[in-house]
Amino acid sequence: MTGPTALPRDLHPLAWWAWAIGLATAASLTTNPLLLLLIMGSATVVVMARRSGHPFGRSFRLYVLLALFTVVMRVVFRIVFGGQEIGHVLLDLPEIPLPDWAAGIRLLGPVTSEAALAGLYDGLRLAAIIICVGAANSLANPKRVLASVPPALYEIGTALVVAVTIFPQLAESARRVRAAQALRGGATSGVGRLRRFLVPVLEDALERSLSLAAGMDTRGYGRSGGASVRERWVTGSLLLLALTGICVGTYAWLDPTAPQVLALPMLAAGVAVAVVGLASAGRRVQRTRYRPDAWRGAELLTVGVGVAVAVLGWYVSHTQVVVAYPGVDVVPYLSPLALALGVLGALPAVATPVPATAPVRREVMA
Amino acid sequence: MNGHGVIELRDIGFRYDQHQVLAGVDLSLEEGELVLVSGRTGVGKSTLLGIVTGLVPRFTGGVLTGDVLLDGQSIVDQPPRERAHLVGYVGQDPLAGFVADTVEEELAYGMEQLGTAPETMRRRVEETLDLLGIADLRSRDLRTLSGGQQQRVAIGAVLTTHPRVLVLDEPTSALDPTAAEEVLATITRLVHDLGLTVLLAEHRLERVVPFADRICLVTGDGGIRVDEPHRILVDSPVAPPLVHLGRLVGWDPLPLTVRDARRLARSLPDVAPPEPTSASAAEPLLAARGVTVVHGSHVAVRGVDLTLASGQVTVLMGRNGSGKSSLIWALQGTGRRRSGTVDVAGDDPSELAPSERRPRVGLVPQTAADLLYLETVAEECAAADAGAEAEPGTCRGLLDRLAPGIDETVHPRDLSEGQRLALALSIILTARPPVVLLDEPTRGLDYAGKAELARIVADLAADDHAVLLATHDVEFAAHVADEVVVMAEGEIVSQGTPRRVLAESPSFAPQVTKVLGPPWLVVEEVAAALARTGAGRP
Numbered sequence: 001m002t003g004p005t006a007l008p009r010d011l012h013p014l015a016w017w018a019w020a021i022g023l024a025t026a027a028s029l030t031t032n033p034l035l036l037l038l039i040m041g042s043a044t045v046v047v048m049a050r051r052s053g054h055p056f057g058r059s060f061r062l063y064v065l066l067a068l069f070t071v072v073m074r075v076v077f078r079i080v081f082g083g084q085e086i087g088h089v090l091l092d093l094p095e096i097p098l099p100d101w102a103a104g105i106r107l108l109g110p111v112t113s114e115a116a117l118a119g120l121y122d123g124l125r126l127a128a129i130i131i132c133v134g135a136a137n138s139l140a141n142p143k144r145v146l147a148s149v150p151p152a153l154y155e156i157g158t159a160l161v162v163a164v165t166i167f168p169q170l171a172e173s174a175r176r177v178r179a180a181q182a183l184r185g186g187a188t189s190g191v192g193r194l195r196r197f198l199v200p201v202l203e204d205a206l207e208r209s210l211s212l213a214a215g216m217d218t219r220g221y222g223r224s225g226g227a228s229v230r231e232r233w234v235t236g237s238l239l240l241l242a243l244t245g246i247c248v249g250t251y252a253w254l255d256p257t258a259p260q261v262l263a264l265p266m267l268a269a270g271v272a273v274a275v276v277g278l279a280s281a282g283r284r285v286q287r288t289r290y291r292p293d294a295w296r297g298a299e300l301l302t303v304g305v306g307v308a309v310a311v312l313g314w315y316v317s318h319t320q321v322v323v324a325y326p327g328v329d330v331v332p333y334l335s336p337l338a339l340a341l342g343v344l345g346a347l348p349a350v351a352t353p354v355p356a357t358a359p360v361r362r363e364v365m366a
Numbered sequence: 367m368n369g370h371g372v373i374e375l376r377d378i379g380f381r382y383d384q385h386q387v388l389a390g391v392d393l394s395l396e397e398g399e400l401v402l403v404s405g406r407t408g409v410g411k412s413t414l415l416g417i418v419t420g421l422v423p424r425f426t427g428g429v430l431t432g433d434v435l436l437d438g439q440s441i442v443d444q445p446p447r448e449r450a451h452l453v454g455y456v457g458q459d460p461l462a463g464f465v466a467d468t469v470e471e472e473l474a475y476g477m478e479q480l481g482t483a484p485e486t487m488r489r490r491v492e493e494t495l496d497l498l499g500i501a502d503l504r505s506r507d508l509r510t511l512s513g514g515q516q517q518r519v520a521i522g523a524v525l526t527t528h529p530r531v532l533v534l535d536e537p538t539s540a541l542d543p544t545a546a547e548e549v550l551a552t553i554t555r556l557v558h559d560l561g562l563t564v565l566l567a568e569h570r571l572e573r574v575v576p577f578a579d580r581i582c583l584v585t586g587d588g589g590i591r592v593d594e595p596h597r598i599l600v601d602s603p604v605a606p607p608l609v610h611l612g613r614l615v616g617w618d619p620l621p622l623t624v625r626d627a628r629r630l631a632r633s634l635p636d637v638a639p640p641e642p643t644s645a646s647a648a649e650p651l652l653a654a655r656g657v658t659v660v661h662g663s664h665v666a667v668r669g670v671d672l673t674l675a676s677g678q679v680t681v682l683m684g685r686n687g688s689g690k691s692s693l694i695w696a697l698q699g700t701g702r703r704r705s706g707t708v709d710v711a712g713d714d715p716s717e718l719a720p721s722e723r724r725p726r727v728g729l730v731p732q733t734a735a736d737l738l739y740l741e742t743v744a745e746e747c748a749a750a751d752a753g754a755e756a757e758p759g760t761c762r763g764l765l766d767r768l769a770p771g772i773d774e775t776v777h778p779r780d781l782s783e784g785q786r787l788a789l790a791l792s793i794i795l796t797a798r799p800p801v802v803l804l805d806e807p808t809r810g811l812d813y814a815g816k817a818e819l820a821r822i823v824a825d826l827a828a829d830d831h832a833v834l835l836a837t838h839d840v841e842f843a844a845h846v847a848d849e850v851v852v853m854a855e856g857e858i859v860s861q862g863t864p865r866r867v868l869a870e871s872p873s874f875a876p877q878v879t880k881v882l883g884p885p886w887l888v889v890e891e892v893a894a895a896l897a898r899t900g901a902g903r904p
Contacts, residue, residue, distance in 0.1 A: 054467075143467060176733070177736045182700060184749075185754045185755070185796075200735065208462055210425065214446075214457070215457060215464075217447050219450050220451070220476055223450065286481035287478055287479060290470075290471065290477065290484070290488070291474075
């Protein structure tokens with residue numbers, strides 16, 4: 001167990017994701033607004049207590065806004081498109097008559113408290129899931145997540161990290177080119193304008209990519225290490241075989257007319273071969289990790305909390321249906337178990353070490 | 367090193383299609399040697415470096431012949447990644463080559479690829495942080511570092527794999543004088559303390575020549591000449607002002623450092639120092655008062671007063687991030703001012719539409735290529751004429767004056783750095799702005815390119831334009847400036863004639879001033895003075 005006296009360090013990013021997915025799972029299994037608010041509250045408390053200094057740590061506010069927007073949209077949709085005819089009418093709006101071809105769609109009409117509440121509960125459920133994902137994103141640096149992929153997928157992981165890094169640079173380049181193009185006259189509309197803007201930005205991006213590729217290559221990215229031609233050939237064919245198996249299996253599974261013998265068995269075989277292939281590829285990788293994220297007690301605890309919340313959520317939704325899915329005509333309430341479930345999610349806020357990454361000092365370069 | 371160097375190039379030839387870049391090149395680098403690759407733009411300096419790193423021909427195309435040996439073993443068939451533990455490469459723009467986020471991760475990246483043991487990695491990262499004096503930056507985001515810091519991190523990142531040879535392509539070209547000195551001091555320390563072999567290309571010889579053990583001059587006809595600096599520089603087409611001074615007064619051997627030259631200068635005949643040119647009362651074209659620019663919580667420009675007068679060239683200097691670009695964009699009107707006024711013939715450019723700004727203030731941005739988007743020079747010129755509603759041929763006429771003889775079917779990206787700048791400037795000038803602002807136009811120009819730019823700027827001033835240009839290049843500033851403005855932390859810290867501002871500052875003094883003392887600024891003044899007194903080459 002990690003007490004509050006634990007030394008500051010960053011928690012393994014995958015632990016945060018496991019915790020967040022657990023909370024999101026529980027949230028998806030209920031429409032009880034009290035429980036949903038509790039889960040959202042737990043996630044927020046943890047983010048406030050344990051978010052680190054990387055730029056993604058500041059993104060939580062955006063997710064909160066998105067969640068709020070989702071709830072509002074959900075309710076507004078219920079009002080605009082009507083829905084339940086029966087129930088307590090809150091506001092008697094006139095129904096807008098629609099032509100015959102739009103039969104089945106109702107515009108406005110009387111607003112019942114039941115419809116509005118159903119919209120609210122549904123919106124809250126989505127909002128809770130959004131908040132959980134946002135919490136994971138602001139607690140765990142996405143680049144560290146990508147960096148902790150198995151060795152065989154390392155190259156792809158690096159490519160993704162680079163893509164994430166390049167994106168802000170592209171925005172910067174776009175801003176620069178837009179300012180520069182305003183310095184000269186010429187086409188200001190249509191294709192001409194698009195071309196004026198796109199050509200320099202794309203040229204710039206291409207040049208950057210080339211110099212980045214050159215830089216990575218000279219520093220040893222993609223070294224074959226000691227693998228012999230035979231080993232590489234074996235790994236390559238294993239992965240190709242696995243890909244084929246998974247493709248055929250997925251297709252058969254989704255297409256009911258395909259012979260079912262191809263479906264799950266093929267999929268399973270494909271996955272199995274893929275695991276063997278990845279292991280074979282990983283074995284010959286001569287790469288090491290600098291200061292890899294450790295997996296210790298606090299990580300286990302965080303994952304455990306996530307799993308426990310998910311399991312409890314599933315249990316509540318199956319055994320206490322009235323609590324998990326309250327009707328819109330009664331006041332929702334919480335059972336002791338549901339209350340525990342909601343509060344449990346906030347445990348990592350005190351049980352994990354303080355992140356080591358201090359907020360980054362920003363120096364604006366002119 | 368039983369007779370051969372660390373790196374040996376044997377009978378190297380390289381060509382693109384029909385164009386032979388290098389032919390019959392032999393070069394051997396000894397252990398612990400700093401070899402400077404010099405030559406005019408486009409003669410194949412980067413090609414030579416690329417052959418050592420393996421990036422040529424893999425990233426450039428072309429046909430390579432000959433052999434490259436490292437410690438006697440041929441590595442010519444190995445791609446760059448397989449040479450990573452032997453040859454370290456740092457490019458011109460360190461930011462473009464960074465893979466990781468933070469300084470520490472970037473330093474470790476190369477070692478991770480090579481499969482270095484975790485304990486060794488940890489130790490080497492700490493050692494490298496100390497060696498380069500960047501330990502306090504360890505957890506910083508690479509993008510928030512200054513140019514000099516980025517360059518040192520990039521050097522550190524290749525050092526952690528303990529390569530035998532370090533290859534640097536213009537490591538100081540984007541840096542201000544102080545940051546460049548920092549980086550060069552670091553490189554020299556590596557050569558002295560670690561016995562690292564360094565191969566370095568650089569345009570600004572005045573910065574690097576004192577540190578070089580040998581110079582490899584790429585002659586342009588496919589060959590190279592390798593010798594000690596003072597022998598090569600006797601007749602090299604590219605040479606720092608110090609060498610030009612030495613050639614003028616016939617010093618032998620040529621002085622390579624300011625210290626040597628100062629000792630030799632005692633023997634110079636007494637000549638009358640140049641007369642300070644009297645400032646003519648010129649008509650002000652742009653008047654800025656109390657200009658303040660704020661980016662977020664960072665004050666980029668703080669209450670700057672500046673007047674640009676017709677026929678005057680004002681040079682804006684200061685370290686990277688001191689607010690030069692922000693000021694230039696604010697004067698043009700695109701950059702948002704927090705407060706202050708800008709007055710161009712009665713109008714405030716920030717209140718005008720972009721099309722109305724263009725005939726008042728012209729600006730050539732730092733990356734001139736951002737302005738260009740068409741496939742040929744002729745199309746660019748035609749678009750500029752149409753955009754400015756000028757007579758067809760106006761832009762082409764301007765271009766012919768600025769940089770004569772550019773083939774109009776050429777793609778703008780195939781032009782040399784200087785020609786591309788001239789094209790961008792012609793496009794801006796097509797709208798006939800009386801005020802012209804240039805943001806770091808000397809970047810990437812060699813001595814010939816800078817001389818050409820100096821002529822262009824002088825021509826603009828002679829045409830009664832008011833010119834403001836930002837640059838790090840003190841020698842260039844000494845040549846063109848009527849007035850020098852030095853900025854720091856967004857404020858103007860000194861302002862006046864170059865003779866006052868440049869000569870007084872230890873970091874901005876040109877080499878001739880360092881040798882002969884103020885008021886001398888450029889070699890041409892010494893030549894004129896010597897001619898007047900009749901004492902010339904002995």
